[in-house]
Structures are given as structure tokens and as C-alpha cells.
Amino acid sequence: MTDTLTKLTYEALQKGKIYFGVAHKTLSTQLLNWVHPSTPERKPQSLSPENLATLQGWLDKIIETDLQDARRGVYPESLLFENEWEDFFSYYPTLWFDLLTIQERANQKRYQEFAPNIDTEGYPKYYLQNFHHQTDGYLSDMSANLYDIQVDILFSGAADAMRRRVLAPLKQGVQSTFNTVIPKHIRILDVACGTGRTLKYTRASLPKASLYGIDLSPAYLRKANQLLSEIPGELPQLVQGNAEEMPYVDQYFHGITSVFMFHELPPEARQGVIEECFRVLQPGGVFVICDSMQVNDCPQMKTMMDNFPIMFHEPYYRHYTTDNLIERLEKAGFENISTQNHFVSKYWIAHKPVEG
Ligand SMILES: C[S@@+](CC[C@H](N)C(=O)[O-])C[C@H]1O[C@@H](n2cnc3c(N)ncnc32)[C@H](O)[C@@H]1O
Numbered sequence: 576m577t578d579t580l581t582k583l584t585y586e587a588l589q590k591g592k593i594y595f596g597v598a599h600k601t602l603s604t605q606l607l608n609w610v611h612p613s614t615p616e617r618k619p620q621s622l623s624p625e626n627l628a629t630l631q632g633w634l635d636k637i638i639e640t641d642l643q644d645a646r647r648g649v650y651p652e653s654l655l656f657e658n659e660w661e662d663f664f665s666y667y668p669t670l671w672f673d674l675l676t677i678q679e680r681a682n683q684k685r686y687q688e689f690a691p692n693i694d695t696e697g698y699p700k701y702y703l704q705n706f707h708h709q710t711d712g713y714l715s716d717m718s719a720n721l722y723d724i725q726v727d728i729l730f731s732g733a734a735d736a737m738r739r740r741v742l743a744p745l746k747q748g749v750q751s752t753f754n755t756v757i758p759k760h761i762r763i764l765d766v767a768c769g770t771g772r773t774l775k776y777t778r779a780s781l782p783k784a785s786l787y788g789i790d791l792s793p794a795y796l797r798k799a800n801q802l803l804s805e806i807p808g809e810l811p812q813l814v815q816g817n818a819e820e821m822p823y824v825d826q827y828f829h830g831i832t833s834v835f836m837f838h839e840l841p842p843e844a845r846q847g848v849i850e851e852c853f854r855v856l857q858p859g860g861v862f863v864i865c866d867s868m869q870v871n872d873c874p875q876m877k878t879m880m881d882n883f884p885i886m887f888h889e890p891y892y893r894h895y896t897t898d899n900l901i902e903r904l905e906k907a908g909f910e911n912i913s914t915q916n917h918f919v920s921k922y923w924i925a926h927k928p929v930e931g
Contacts, residue, residue, distance in 0.1 A: 582642060585655050589638050592732025599728050603674055611678040619882035626876060630919070634733055637918040641736040649743045650780040659723070659802070666720045673710055673721065681708045686888050689714060699817060701841045702791055707887040713791070719798040723770055726835075730919070737920045738773045741832045741863040742780045744915075744924040748861025749781070749830045752929075756829070758783035764828045765789075766818045766852060767836035771799025774811050777832065778803070786811035787828070789821055819847040823855045831856055834865045838895040845895075846903050853907040858930040862909065864923040870896045872916050879919075 607613065622630075645652040680688060686705055689695055693714045695703055704712055707725065711718045727734045749761055761784040765773050768788030777786055788811055790796055796813050803811050816822055818836070831852050837845050852862050870877055884892045900923050901912050909925035916922070 578646070581652055581655075585642055586638065588656065589732055589736075592727070593634070596728045596731045603671075607674065607678050611675055611682065613678070614682045617681060617885060619886050620878050622879060622882075626879060629873075629876070630879075633918045634731060637733055637736050637740070640917060641739055644739065644743055649746055650739065650776060654739070654776060654779050662720070663724060667724055669717065670721055670724060673717075676710060677708045680705065680710075681888065686890070687712075698791060699819075699844070701844060701891070704890060705888055706839055707889070713795055714793075716794045716797065719770060719792070719794040722795070722798075723772065733918055735772060735776070737865065737918055738834050739776050740915070740917045740920070740922060741773065741834060741865050742776060744863050744922065745777070745830050745832055745861060746780055748863070748924065748926065749784075752859040752861070752926075753829050753857075759785070761785065761830070762787065762828045763830045763832070764823070764855065766821075766831060766833040766848065767791075768799055768813065769795045769835075771802045771811070771813075773832055773834045774799065775802055775806060778806055778808060778811070782808055784829075785809060787823075788813045789816050789818060791815065791817055819844055819851055821851050821855055825854055826857045827855050829857055829860050831860070831862045832865070833863075835867075837864060837866045837900070838889065838892045840895075841891050842894055842898060845898065845900070846906070849900075849903050849909075850907045853909060853927060856927045858927055860927045862904075862923075862925045862927070864900065864925075865920055867892070867895065868916055868919050868921045869898070872921055876919075 641655060644650065645655055687703055688705055689703070689711055693711055695714070706712055709718050709722070723734070730737060745763070749763070753761060758781070761781065763777055763781065763784050764787040765777065766789055768774055768790050769792070771788060774786050774788050777784070786809070788799060790799070793815050796815055799813055814822060833852070840848065856862060867880070868876070870880060880896050883889060901914070904912050904923060904925045908927065910928050911926040913924050914921060915924070
């Protein structure tokens with residue numbers, strides 16, 4: 576009875592998010608067409624009815640998997656219903672104010688624009704972009720406040736369900752290899768932790784583990800700190816730094832996750848980050864990457880993948896969609912690599928060989 580109620584409530588919540596996302600996208604497209612129409616080269620190709628039906632099927636499936644993983648104890652069911660409503664109501668109106676600025680900047684192909692008070696020194700050149708045409712890229716508090724709302728609308732309310740798919744392989748990988756290590760001594764790192772959502776879910780899944788997050792954006796880390804400091808338990812340690820040169824000693828972590836970063840890196844940085852993750856991972860440790868699906872996962876969805884960098888500024892995405900991450904992981908030394916697909920994302924689960 577409780578199970579059925581949980582399922583129905585969770586499905587209803589997700590349906591609400593889908594309808595809200597559709598309404599937002601429709602209204603904002605109409606408003607922009609009226610005030611500031613997109614230039615012809617920014618117009619996406621329409622998806623076929625078959626493609627739309629496939630997407631709906633995948634969306635239903637990830638919601639079901641999310642529920643199943645909660646039921647089998649990967650994380651508590653209560654997590655499915657946790658939403659930052661206060662943030663949503665505080666910042667959603669700002670999205671609308673920002674929309675026209677974004678459209679104007681995108682139409683004029685101004686892709687590297689930051690407010691004069693933002694210090695852009697010391698970041699890798701590839702990072703200084705208005706990814707998703709976002710005002711100030713990743714470098715302002717406003718960007719950090721709007722990011723989660725924008726991502727959740729983009730993914731029809733399933734962004735957190737996509738993030739949570741790293742938890743089962745992470746938990747399984749860590750618990751099977753390090754079963755003699757006391758839970759408190761397990762160290763997990765989230766690379767490019769952004770506003771801290773994956774760390775929040777990892778805390779629920781592995782409540783006693785020590786958690787660490789690294790990201791280049793001070794503003795996103797401030798936001799992560801706000802979110803994570805509300806959760807009981809040991810506070811995750813957040814560090815501002817480049818994932819290509821992390822300030823951790825060799826073989827420190829038992830598990831590493833990274834969500835939605837690799838498509839925003841140029842190819843050589845992708846390899847650099849993978850090698851750095853290999854260095855800081857313990858022998859036997861598990862590395863779980865979550866990012867966009869790739870062309871070879873579903874060639875019929877190529878139109879959708881072609882649309883993404885047209886609509887959102889994503890300079891490295893096209894290369895990413897055909898990049899062979901298994902080869903990159905093997906080159907770094909990882910073994911026993913498997914992949915999974917959930918909704919429009921893909922997961923690589925890789926292991927560092929046990930020594931000796
Ligand atoms: C699309 S966001 C994903 C954030 C978060 N993982 C999530 O689930 O929403 C990409 C993140 O990668 C970070 N990032 C990009 N390049 C990086 C690098 N070289 N080192 C560390 N962080 C980086 C950005 O600051 C941003 O927070």
C-alpha cells in the first residue's frame with residue numbers, strides 16, 4: 576500500500592515537472608520569437624514523432640529505475656521528494672529577466688562575455704565561455720543560483736534522477752572492494768561538483784563516508800556549501816581547483832564520480848582529467864562518469880544531439896558525442912570498464928587495477 580502510494584506520488588511529481596518544463600519552453604520560445612527571434616543558424620531541427628516517443632519512453636524508464644534503486648536501498652526513498660523549492664521560488668523569476676539578455680548575446684555570437692567585476696585570471700582558456708549562453712558563464716552567484724533550475728527544465732525534471740544513477744555503481748564498487756574498511760574511512764570525490772547535488776545524494780547513499788568536491792567555480796562552490804551545510808553529518812570538503820591538476824595525494828580516494836563535465840572539456844583536457852582521477856584513486860577504486868549520451872548509443876537521436884550545441888553554447892559537445900571514452904580510460908590504466916544509458920545520459924564505470 577505504502578509502496579503504491581510512494582510510486583504514484585513520485586510519478587505525479589515528475590509528471591508535474593514535465594508539464595511545467597513544456598509550459599516554460601513553449602512560453603519562452605513564443606516570447607523570444609516575438610521580441611528577439613533567433614538567427615536562422617540557431618534554429619533547431621524538429622524532432623520526429625518517433626524520436627519524441629522514444630524520449631518519453633526513456634523518461635518513464637529512468638523514473639522507474641530511480642524508484643527501484645530507492646526501494647532496494649541504494650538511497651532512501653525520501654530523497655525522491657527533496658526539492659529546493661525555496662530556491663526555485665526565489666530565482667525562477669530571474670530566469671525570465673535573464674532570457675532576453677541571453678538571446679541577444681547568443682544571436683550576436685558573444686560567447687566569452689563576463690561582467691567587469693569578474694576576475695577571469697588563472698582559469699584555463701577553454702573554461703572562459705558562456706556555456707549554455709549563461710550570463711557570466713560559471714563565474715557569478717547569479718549563474719550559480721539559476722543553474723539547477725535551468726538544467727532541470729532542460730531535462731524535463733529528470734536532472735537529479737540522472738545524477739542519482741551514479742550511486743548504484745559507486746556504492747557497489749566501493750562496498751565490494753573495500754568491505755574491510757570502516758565506512759567512516761571511505762573517501763569519495765565528486766569531480767566538477769558544481770552546486771553540490773551529486774554530493775548531496777552521495778551523502779544519503781553512503782552516510783558515513785568522507786566526501787570531497789572539486790570545481791573551478793568559486794560561485795558554484797559557495798552554492799554547494801549552502802546546500803551541503805544543511806545536511807546532517809560530516810560536511811564535505813570543497814576545494815576550488817582544476818580537475819586536470821588536483822590538490823590531492825596519489826591513491827587517496829576509494830571512489831570518484833563526475834557528472835555532466837566531460838562534454839564541456841576539449842579532448843586533451845578530457846584525457847588529462849581521466850589520468851588525474853586515475854592518479855588520486857586507490858587501487859581497486861571505482862570511477863563513475865555521467866554525461867550526455869553519444870551518437871553510437873542511439874544513431875536515430877543524432878538530430879537531438881546536433882541540436883544541443885546549436886541551441887546552447889557548447890563548443891566541445893560535437894567532438895564529445897563521438898569521443899571514445901573507453902579508449903581514454905584504458906589509456907590511463909583503468910580496466911573492467913562498462914557503460915550504461917539512462918534517459919539522455921551515459922555512464923562509464925571503470926576500475927583501477929588492484930596492485931600486485
Ligand atoms: C555542466 S556543470 C556540471 C555541474 C555538476 N556536476 C552537476 O551535476 O550539475 C560543469 C561543471 O564543471 C566545472 N568544470 C568545468 N571544467 C572544469 C575543470 N577543468 N576543473 C574543475 N571543474 C570544472 C564547472 O565549473 C561546472 O561546475
